[in-house]
Amino acid sequence: MGKKKKGIAVLSGGLDSTVAVSVFKEDYDIHAVTFNYGQRAANEEINSARAICDxxxxxxxxxNLKWLKDLGSSALTTDKDLPILKENQLDDTxxxxxxxxxxWVPGRNVVFTSIALSFAESEGAEIIIxxxxxxxxxxxxxxxKEFLKSFNELINIGSIEDIEIKAPAIDLTKKEIVELGEKINAPMELSYSCYSGEKSHCGICESCLRRKRAFKQADILDKTKYLE
Structure with a gap:
């Protein structure tokens, strides 16, 4: 068996990135990076990402990107109340x-993906997940999808290496992500999606609601512990 190709994964510890990285787990030697930007859920996200990598x-x-916390006024990085919706409002534009x-955290995915590119170039990785x-x-x-296409074009112009961002969930809803995760045996039970940062998912923030709805719609057992 030949040596595996290398990949860098931006792994928040959440449901989406857990399933995405699991798509490539057999074919790539993966180095996952998780960012602490002063978000409420930093500790739980890091613990989750670490468990997934183990x-x-x-x-x-x-x-650590603590400076990002000081930019903007996101409820994820300040004491502002988190927005609360009901499940029947999740499709209300x-x-x-x-x-x-x-x-919203200013420039978050631009910053994360750029740093992942630095890791990919330095380690000879072919993909960023x-x-x-x-x-x-x-x-x-x-x-x-437009952001993905544009960032790959940027890399094509601005990097000296042949690196591509892979986003296997780019055309999927949360329900479809859960279905894919079940199919490929992704460790979804180890993922953490809550905005609040409590050890158990709060069950009422928008991120928790989308997670709960996805498992319910997919008719797949949700092993997540919710406070509500």
């Missing part, structure tokens, strides 16, 4: 756009 035998690095604005998906792209432009 399970899948990936190298794991935590990168007006409400979800307002919610997204409240949790991200968890961007169709459902998130509805309110977060840095999850969109």
């Amino acid at each position: 399970k899948l035998d990936f190298k794991h690095t935590v990168i 007006k409400l979800t756009n307002e919610s997204a604005l409240n949790v 991200v968890g961007w998906d169709k459902e998130e792209a509805a309110t977060f432009p840095d999850n969109s």
Whole structure:
């Protein structure tokens, strides 16, 4: 058996990135990077990412970007109240756009992906794996197919190496991500999606609601522990 190709993964510890990186777990030697940018859920996200990497035998690095916390006024990095929706409001464009604005962290995916590129160049990796998906792209432009295409074009122009960003969930809803995760035996039970940073998922923030709905719609057992 030949030596595996190398990949860098941006792994938040969340559902989307956990499934995305699991798509490549057999064919690539993966180094996952997780970012601590002063978010409420930093500790739980890091613990989750570490557990996933231990399970899948990936190298794991935590990168501190505390300066990002001081930019903007995201509810993820300040004491602002987290936006709360009901499950039947998750497809209300007006409400979800307002919610997204409240949790937006300036330039986050641009920064994360650029740093991942630095790792990829230095380690001879051929791909960068991200968890961007169709459902998130509805309110977060840095999850969109257009963003993926543009960033790959940027790399093609600005990098001396042949590196491509891979986003296997780019055309998938959360339900479809859960279905894919089940099919490929991704360790979804180890992932952490909550905005609040509590040890157990709060069950009421938008991220928790989307996670709960996805498992329910997919009719797949949700092993997540929710406070509510």
